[in-house]
Amino acid sequence: MSDRALSVVHAGALTTVQDLGRPGHAHLGVPRSGALDGPAARLVNRLVGNAPEAAVLETTLSGCAVRPRSTVTVAVGGAPCHVTVDGRPVAWGAPVRVPAGALLEVGRAMSGVRSYVAVSGGITVEPVLGSRSTDLLSGLGPPPLTDGAVLPLGRPAGLHARVDVAPQPAPPAELVLRVTLGPRDDWFTPEAVRAFTAHVFSVSPASNRIGLRTEGPALERALTGELPSEGVVLGAVQVPPDGRPVVFLADHPTTGGYPVIAVVRAADLPAAAQAVPGTPVRFVAVRRR
Amino acid sequence: MRALPVGDDALLVEVSSGEEAQALHAEFLQRRTEGSLSVREIVPAARTVLLDGLADPARLASELTTAEVPPAPPRAREAVEVPVRYDGPDLAEVAAHWGVTPHEVARIHAGTEFSVAFCGFAPGFGYLTGLPPRYDVPRRATPRTAVPAGAVALAGPYTGVYPRSSPGGWQLIGTTDTVLWDHTRVPAALLSPGTRVRFVPVGNA
Numbered sequence A: 001m002s003d004r005a006l007s008v009v010h011a012g013a014l015t016t017v018q019d020l021g022r023p024g025h026a027h028l029g030v031p032r033s034g035a036l037d038g039p040a041a042r043l044v045n046r047l048v049g050n051a052p053e054a055a056v057l058e059t060t061l062s063g064c065a066v067r068p069r070s071t072v073t074v075a076v077g078g079a080p081c082h083v084t085v086d087g088r089p090v091a092w093g094a095p096v097r098v099p100a101g102a103l104l105e106v107g108r109a110m111s112g113v114r115s116y117v118a119v120s121g122g123i124t125v126e127p128v129l130g131s132r133s134t135d136l137l138s139g140l141g142p143p144p145l146t147d148g149a150v151l152p153l154g155r156p157a158g159l160h161a162r163v164d165v166a167p168q169p170a171p172p173a174e175l176v177l178r179v180t181l182g183p184r185d186d187w188f189t190p191e192a193v194r195a196f197t198a199h200v201f202s203v204s205p206a207s208n209r210i211g212l213r214t215e216g217p218a219l220e221r222a223l224t225g226e227l228p229s230e231g232v233v234l235g236a237v238q239v240p241p242d243g244r245p246v247v248f249l250a251d252h253p254t255t256g257g258y259p260v261i262a263v264v265r266a267a268d269l270p271a272a273a274q275a276v277p278g279t280p281v282r283f284v285a286v287r288r289r
Numbered sequence B: 001m002r003a004l005p006v007g008d009d010a011l012l013v014e015v016s017s018g019e020e021a022q023a024l025h026a027e028f029l030q031r032r033t034e035g036s037l038s039v040r041e042i043v044p045a046a047r048t049v050l051l052d053g054l055a056d057p058a059r060l061a062s063e064l065t066t067a068e069v070p071p072a073p074p075r076a077r078e079a080v081e082v083p084v085r086y087d088g089p090d091l092a093e094v095a096a097h098w099g100v101t102p103h104e105v106a107r108i109h110a111g112t113e114f115s116v117a118f119c120g121f122a123p124g125f126g127y128l129t130g131l132p133p134r135y136d137v138p139r140r141a142t143p144r145t146a147v148p149a150g151a152v153a154l155a156g157p158y159t160g161v162y163p164r165s166s167p168g169g170w171q172l173i174g175t176t177d178t179v180l181w182d183h184t185r186v187p188a189a190l191l192s193p194g195t196r197v198r199f200v201p202v203g204n205a
Helices: A038-047 A190-198 A266-273 B018-034 B057-065 B091-098 B102-110
Strands: A005-010 A016-018 A056-058 A064-068 A072-078 A083-085 A088-090 A096-098 A104-106 A115-119 A150-152 A175-181 A201-203 A211-215 A236-238 A246-248 A260-264 A280-285 B002-006 B010-014 B041-044 B048-052 B080-084 B114-119 B126-129 B144-147 B151-155 B158-161 B166-168 B171-175 B196-201
Touching (some): A038 A056, A038 A266, A064 A115, A083 A096, A175 A266, A190 A260, A260 A280, B002 B057, B010 B057, B018 B041, B041 B114, B091 B102, B102 B171
Antiparallel strands (some): A005 A150, A016 A056, A072 A096, A211 A246, B010 B048, B114 B126, B151 B158
């Protein structure tokens, strides 16, 4: 392999390759996938002069450590964390030069869940249906990182980063998700619909890239029986038989048979991706635009 | 026809049967090809078609509410043939449900022309319809933790072929060597909504 590559020293709990995902294939049962905190992924790409569609690393709580074989520029954003190069602290949220063979360590998230690591040139694993994203539901795209894996890097695009450092939203202490009700709110009792927007839920540790699971009052159905499978969108709030709402994130199934009580505004989903287990969650009903 | 708003830029269009959903899906595809419908995803399902990524969902919703479900489209191109060994572990149970012999299950199933109503569950997994309602079968009471790739299976009104090994609760009636999903192939999915399918018995059937 050429020297444009990244060796994985510590993969961390779950580190995946992510880009903008593969929308447009839902009718074949293919999830869209892609970085859960899209704005953070786009920002770190900009910081290293990559195009927005370049693939980055998405860590989960525990960080990761990688060693580039050639000198690269990297930027780490999303969940704030300590970043070091050969043990020396460097900036988070800013472009950093990492010499060939040096060890880049992305620390445990100090708040939030997912940090993003952009490397100049982008990670150029083989795309699947136009995307390099790992899809944990269907298994498309590259497998999650493992210790010792080697990831190919592209040639730097030569774009000049127009920012040296950029403000990023702090991970939420309380997650407020604006929702529009429906399409299946009529499958729930009026009390359940009220409880959905009146109660405070909390983020369940069972959350993942497929969905943000919640704990809280069970939402009672007015209609029992099975809903024939229907298409579901990103941000759909599906209520399985246990009554606890699940907010669908990027790796969500394309069709589902549990009623969707509401849909979260797309702009609020990046914050959902950064909400640690135990974070209070409120659903606030808003009017459709 | 009902058009239910979904979030800010999607509509779930609900009709009263699977046939109507397939006809509507074909109509939306046609409109997108002609350029009169701008939409990111068109996702048919059992009784609905989801339109995701619409510029003006409210306008389309009011148009659809007064529209008639279009007639079924003319038959799509040639049927895809899927060779099957009718050797599934649930063949006898399905035969008992149908009140026929296992051999008859194979004959009836292979004598039916199917059409892909929709996809889901896994990339390339199609929900195929075509069997008369009297041949509906329940899912297994206890799902299998691993169904092999290529398993031909029944549940409710549907036939499906597992594109890869996965857990599953469908009744397994046979096996095929046909590759349902290969992301290096164009198209990656052998079966997509609207595809006609025939199962051709091979081997011990």
